[in-house]
Amino acid sequence: MKKILTCLFLCCLLAARAADNPNVKKLFNVTSGELKLSFMVGTDDRLYQLAFGDASREVTPPAKMPSREWEFLPPYGNGVLTEPAIQATHVDGNTSTELHYVGHRTETLSPGVEQTVISLKDPAYPFAVDIYIKCYADQSMMEIWNTVTHNEKGKVVLHRFASASPVVKAKEYWLTQFAGNYKREATLSEERLSEGVKILDSKLGVRAHQMRIPSFILSLDGKARENEGEVLAASLRWSGSFQFAFDMDWNKNLRLLTGMNPLGSQYNLERGGTFTTPAILYAYSRQGKGEASRRFHRWAKVNAVRDADKDRPVLLNNWEATHCDFDEARLKQLFDGARQTGAELFLLDDGWFGNGAYSRDDDKHGLGDWEPSKKKLPHGLSYIAREALKRKVGFGIWLEPEMVNPQSELYQKHPEWIITQPKREPILGRHQEILDLTRPEVQAYEWDIIDQTLRPNPDITYVKWDCNRYITQPGSSYLQAADQTHLWIDYNWSLYRLMDRFAKGFPNVMAMLCAGGSGRVDYGAMPYFHSFWPSDNTDPLGRIKIQWGFSHFFPASTISAHVTRMGKRHLKMAIDVALSGAFGVDLALDKATAEERAQIADAVKLYKERIRPLVMRGELYRLVSPYESPLASLSYVAADKKQAVVYLYQTKDGSKARVKLGGLDASKKYRVEEVSLPKGAASRFPASGKVLTGEELMTRGLENPLNAQFESAVLMIEMI
Numbered sequence: 001m002k003k004i005l006t007c008l009f010l011c012c013l014l015a016a017r018a019a020d021n022p023n024v025k026k027l028f029n030v031t032s033g034e035l036k037l038s039f040m041v042g043t044d045d046r047l048y049q050l051a052f053g054d055a056s057r058e059v060t061p062p063a064k065m066p067s068r069e070w071e072f073l074p075p076y077g078n079g080v081l082t083e084p085a086i087q088a089t090h091v092d093g094n095t096s097t098e099l100h101y102v103g104h105r106t107e108t109l110s111p112g113v114e115q116t117v118i119s120l121k122d123p124a125y126p127f128a129v130d131i132y133i134k135c136y137a138d139q140s141m142m143e144i145w146n147t148v149t150h151n152e153k154g155k156v157v158l159h160r161f162a163s164a165s166p167v168v169k170a171k172e173y174w175l176t177q178f179a180g181n182y183k184r185e186a187t188l189s190e191e192r193l194s195e196g197v198k199i200l201d202s203k204l205g206v207r208a209h210q211m212r213i214p215s216f217i218l219s220l221d222g223k224a225r226e227n228e229g230e231v232l233a234a235s236l237r238w239s240g241s242f243q244f245a246f247d248m249d250w251n252k253n254l255r256l257l258t259g260m261n262p263l264g265s266q267y268n269l270e271r272g273g274t275f276t277t278p279a280i281l282y283a284y285s286r287q288g289k290g291e292a293s294r295r296f297h298r299w300a301k302v303n304a305v306r307d308a309d310k311d312r313p314v315l316l317n318n319w320e321a322t323h324c325d326f327d328e329a330r331l332k333q334l335f336d337g338a339r340q341t342g343a344e345l346f347l348l349d350d351g352w353f354g355n356g357a358y359s360r361d362d363d364k365h366g367l368g369d370w371e372p373s374k375k376k377l378p379h380g381l382s383y384i385a386r387e388a389l390k391r392k393v394g395f396g397i398w399l400e401p402e403m404v405n406p407q408s409e410l411y412q413k414h415p416e417w418i419i420t421q422p423k424r425e426p427i428l429g430r431h432q433e434i435l436d437l438t439r440p441e442v443q444a445y446e447w448d449i450i451d452q453t454l455r456p457n458p459d460i461t462y463v464k465w466d467c468n469r470y471i472t473q474p475g476s477s478y479l480q481a482a483d484q485t486h487l488w489i490d491y492n493w494s495l496y497r498l499m500d501r502f503a504k505g506f507p508n509v510m511a512m513l514c515a516g517g518s519g520r521v522d523y524g525a526m527p528y529f530h531s532f533w534p535s536d537n538t539d540p541l542g543r544i545k546i547q548w549g550f551s552h553f554f555p556a557s558t559i560s561a562h563v564t565r566m567g568k569r570h571l572k573m574a575i576d577v578a579l580s581g582a583f584g585v586d587l588a589l590d591k592a593t594a595e596e597r598a599q600i601a602d603a604v605k606l607y608k609e610r611i612r613p614l615v616m617r618g619e620l621y622r623l624v625s626p627y628e629s630p631l632a633s634l635s636y637v638a639a640d641k642k643q644a645v646v647y648l649y650q651t652k653d654g655s656k657a658r659v660k661l662g663g664l665d666a667s668k669k670y671r672v673e674e675v676s677l678p679k680g681a682a683s684r685f686p687a688s689g690k691v692l693t694g695e696e697l698m699t700r701g702l703e704n705p706l707n708a709q710f711e712s713a714v715l716m717i718e719m720i
Contacts, residue, residue: 023065028104030116030133031055033140035284037133037166039072039118045100047072047120052166053220054230054286055140069249073120073131073146073165075099083197083247083257085162090125091154098122099129112138126151131164134279136303139295143237145279151271158267163236163259163277170220170230173254175246176289178549179212183537185518186213186549188627190223193248201243201261205471205488206402206434207519214242214522215553217289218256226290226622227662233285233292234258235553237304237524238278240492241265264474265488278524289552290662294619297555301617304523305558306503306511306530311616312557312582313344313394313510314604315462320538320564321588324351324361327376331384337589338393341597342604345394345462347584348384352377352397358408364431367403368410370449385459396462396510399453401446402495403432403468417442419487421475429469430516437494438487439478450502454509461508465499465529467515492524499528512560521550531560531582538586539567540577540712544632544649547581548622556636557616562586563600569710571596573649575603576676576712580634580647581615583607599678606675610716614638614645621662630654631706635717637663641694644670644717650706660701661717664694668719672702676714685713691720 026041027050036055040048042065049072051059068074069082076084077096089095099120106116118131127150134143144164150156173193177200180187200216202208214236217224224231234256236242241261248254258280269275283299285292301308316338322330331348338346354366355374372381385395404411404418406428411418418433420426426433435442454460476487503511513525514533521532532554535546547559561581563574578584583604589597607615618636623646626632630652637644641664648659664670671691674683683689684705697717706713 021061021063023063024061026101027061029059030106030135030142031137032114032135032142033137033284034286035140035142035282037142040066041101042066045123047099047101047118049167052168053232053284069253069255070167071099073099073129073162076160082249082255083165083245084160085165085257086129086148087158087160088127088148089157089159090127091152091156094125097127098124102128109134112136127156132279136299139299140284141295141299142282143279144282145277147277148269148275149273150269153271155268155270158269158275160262161259161267161275161277162257163280165255165257167253167255168218168220168232169253171252172221173246173248174219174223176217176219176224177212178215178552181211182517183535183542185210185535185537185546187545188549193246193254195248195250195252197248198246199243201263202241203261203263204519205241205474206491207467207470207515208240208242209521210470210516210519213518213550213553214238214244216244217292217552219289225288226625227288229286229288231285231289231292233283233289233296233552235281235296235523236278237281237522238492239495239520239522239525241488260489264485266485267489268483268486281523290620290622293552293622296553297620300523300526300555300558304527305555306527308555308557309617310510310530311612312531312560313462314342314607315345315347315396315584316341316343316393316589317347317349317562317584317586319349320566320586321591322351324363326351328379328384328387332387333590334588335388335391335393337597338388339391341585341589341601342608343393343585345396346388347396347398347462347464349398349464350400350466352381354408358405363405365405365407367400367405367432368408368435370399370453381453381457382459385457389459394461395459396464397453397460398464398466399449400466400468401449401498402435402437404435405432407431414441416477417445419471419474419476421473422477424473427472429472432469434469434471436476436478436487436491437498438476438490443494443498446498447501450498451505454506462510462512464512464514464533467520469516496524496528499525503528518546518550521554526554526558531558533560537566538562538564538574540569540574540649541567541651543577544626544651547577548626548632548634551620551622551634556581556618556620558582560584563603570712571599572676572678573710573712575599576647576714577649579603579607579611579615579676579714583612583615602679603676610675611645611714614643618644619663623659623662624656626651629656630709631656631659631704633659635661635663641665641668642719646702646715646717648704648706648713648715650709650711653707653709655707656704658701659704660699661697664697664717665719666693666695666698668694670694670697671718671720673716673718674713675716685715688715
């Protein structure tokens with residue numbers, strides 16, 4: 001009742017201010033927890049934004065009409081000087097667009113979730129834009145996208161189509177991006193923005209996020225801090241090429257244009273058609289980026305991750321052990337190792353398909369020919385899956401349905417199915433080409449790959465969906481000449497339809513999203529998958545920073561983390577790093593020593609019995625950043641605050657004397673215990689075995705004895 005009265009009061013106050021201001025037709029707010037968008041409809045009928053940010057700040061209508069740069073979705077060609085959010089050429093050739101406010105409506109979709117739709121229309125053309133703002137009040141998050149429709153007599157050409165373009169106002173802005181390259185994914189880089197336009201983008205089309213994920217953090221009035229300060233964290237729900245433009249004017253107003261990359265993607269919209277942009281997600285926090293991350297994680301588990309409450313299985317992958325060189329006997333040896341160490345699922349990676357001249361014995365052959373190899377699997381997939389089940393180990397399989405090798409039966413039959421440019425020498429990536437998903441026959445074929453692999457083999461309960469190259473020659477022999485620029489966009493919408501069909505058609509098959517590492521990590525694809533593969537770099541020193549970067553937006557349950565021999569690091573550190581995500585193993589257990597197998601078996605048991613519930617459902621607290629200290633430390637705290645797991649990793653020589661924890665109940669007592677210790681080893685942590693209050697753990701912290709590179713520790717914190 002109090003909230004209703006407060007809203008009524010604010011509405012009455014805004015209405016009174018609008019009535020007193022000769023420049024204002026209407027004032028209204030869209031509020032989501034601590035985040036608020038304030039709008040004004042001017043007497044010129046344009047939609048202006050007054051504020052975007054802290055919901056507690058009072059917004060005063062301007063004494064005079066705002067400049068056109070404050071339009072919420074600025075169109076091109078009729079007086080707006082800022083970077084345009086919408087650019088279109090009308091059927092008569094007019095390159096300008098004007099958008100006037102028509103009305104807005106708000107509806108409750110579910111408890112705590114409201115959606116506002118703001119309708120805009122060009123006064124001279126039957127051309128309209130609807131802005132959708134979906135509010136998740138409990139997480140102070142907004143999801144914003146728009147649709148473009150028209151009823152002109154012909155095709156309207158869309159040149160720019162931002163998902164949103166709000167303006168923020170602060171004294172200074174610090175931008176954190178998550179860039180990198182293969183094996184260096186999601187690397188943090190922070191800079192202070194200056195006047196002008198800063199662009200972060202991808203032009204890769206498919207596997208589009210290898211160089212930069214479609215997410216950023218904007219800190220207002222200072223560098224981003226973990227536990228304090230005002231931040232906006234944003235992530236685009238799109239697996240293709242994207243563009244983020246940060247446009248700051250001389251008055252330090254910063255416009256945030258986010259959406260699909262318009263490069264090479266102009267779109268011919270038919271009369272009566274609808275063009276929908278992907279949604280941009282914004283989480284707001286007054287308590288630093290740590291709380292913004294937790295809000296993203298809570299939101300994702302309810303709204304954007306498949307079967308979020310379902311435990312991710314501990315799996316053994318054969319790639320590091322065998323690559324494409326295996327047979328049934330070798331796989332059975334690996335199944336035995338999985339059973340002996342307690343792994344719950346065996347994932348058969350690349351190399352299980354292709355026959356004759358196109359046998360998949362390396363990455364140059366067979367991709368596209370998804371018949372099981374008679375040489376490697378003479379008894380077929382159902383047989384080998386049952387052999388795993390006999391050992392009480394589940395069975396999963398690797399697929400790359402979007403790709404084809406020139407050295408394949410499929411390519412020989414259908415060379416026209418690939419994405420390429422005519423009259424150009426083909427450019428291969430990892431010896432393969434991309435199948436053109438805009439083509440209906442390819443859509444049907446890729447579904448058949450999935451269906452004919454899984455439906456006759458119901459004991460396959462896991463899929464690793466891979467994607468190993470970019471678009472370098474964006475041409476389609478299916479699309480009409482005038483519509484070639486639709487490829488980048490239509491490919492990804494077709495991909496989502498395929499993924500959706502897979503998830504609905506096989507609801508009991510779990511799935512990992514992989515694209516040569518992190519080439520496709522976004523909340524457009526994640527609703528169809530349970531986890532993702534963040535990098536082919538499994539060296540624990542590299543993985544610490546990679547997983548740290550992804551943790552800003554994605555919950556730990558989605559981040560696959562495997563123990564391997566990459567980097568030739570200490571096995572203990574490799575285990576301890578993998579224990580902080582969706583845990584798995586990727587090494588030849590039959591070639592490991594008895595001591596190593598026992599060490600891995602102990603880690604699997606510890607994970608399943610004590611750590612996994614916290615990784616799957618706990619709240620993340622990043623404690624010490626590897627970008628600021630030789631030590632990296634993070635923790636997951638149970639929702640009821642009764643348990644926590646703390647990880648400490650020495651990435652370099654050097655000491656961090658104490659580590660302060662977060663998220664505990666200050667008034668309760670907790671027992672500290674070091675786990676993941678080698679057999680017979682005693683803990684070096686002075687607090688291990690002792691009882692401390694939550695307040696002590698969060699204010700004084702834990703004394704840390706680690707100081708040499710490659711040292712690591714895992715601590716359990718239990719309320720007593």
